[in-house]
Amino acid sequence: MRVIVPFAAQTPKTRLEPVLDLDERKEFARVLLKDVLDAIEATDVEPTVLATAPIDLDVEVIVDERNLTPAVNAVLDESDEAVAIVMADLGLITSPVIERFFTLSGDVVLAPGMAGGTNAIVSRTGDFSVDYHGVSFHDHLAVAREIGATVNVIDSFRLATDIDEPADLLEVFLHGTGRASDWLASVGFSIDRSGDRVRLTRT
């Protein structure tokens, strides 16, 4: 199986602007990406990064300047084997959960993300295509049904949690097992338990 990790090399994590500056966002995006690549490599699969610009990594990199949807569909079109697409910002990913995901049966296997997104896909059929705009999880279910594919959906908190917004950082801090939680601590984030609700603060 081919495993693709799309990565927006130029505009990383814009919605984290309120809490991280541009250089930090770039660094954090790379740290998240590496956690995802590590988790995949530990399942004995060699991932390929699909980047919007050249990026220095010790895995195969395909550069495609287009948006996520056409870039991923180009890979799906060209491939004659099963393809997995795993988002680069899954800050709670572990090797066991990605292994569990890869081994689920089905022509199409989906991992829903928060707010209607699709955080990971396995496609074992040549007819499947992606559309990451809007409620992509429902759209991907609809595409799978249209082409008569068997569908499986994983129920995983770790795969559902993509790191887009400041509130998501708390989840990485609490449950992350890779570099990303260490990185957040290294730049001064810590947990504030003083109020009614647990929050991440920065000193």
Added chain:
Amino acid sequence: MRVIVPFAAQTPKTRLEPVLDLDERKEFARVLLKDVLDAIEATDVEPTVLATAPIDLDVEVIVDERNLTPAVNAVLDESDEAVAIVMADLGLITSPVIERFFTLSGDVVLAPGMAGGTNAIVSRTGDFSVDYHGVSFHDHLAVAREIGATVNVIDSFRLATDIDEPADLLEVFLHGTGRASDWLASVGFSIDRSGDRVRLTRT
């Protein structure tokens, strides 16, 4: 196994104040509770509601006016069989996921919730106690370790998603399989796909 569903009968869902008025919050909290009870009953277990005030339901109700932590600990202390505690606001719960949870091995089995919470617990040891304040998931792991209990953690998006804040309603609307998503539609909520991000709006 005894299955307890704690329910704050008087102050339901205060953090949904920006989008639902008091009567609506009361109604929605009941609808969520019923979805949780249904999912549990479908696993052939009879749940007991642990309510802060009398409430009319067709399952057993224990009334305990105290806060969540002492009320649940009183049940754990009294019980001489395994006890499960399942939060009443798990808007994505299904019978298969609660069945998967109940059948995991371990003296203590935990379902982490968003923002450090603990959304469901199975305790098969008399020594376990709860503390729902702060990062309760980490505290519950620590208690289990202290008493030498074997621990298991479920990785489930459906069990991690408790419905506290307006943003959580979108998840119920997108992934809920019970009454709660229908209820949200019935009071005028719908999905707005017009912007960059998917949002729930109310007409």
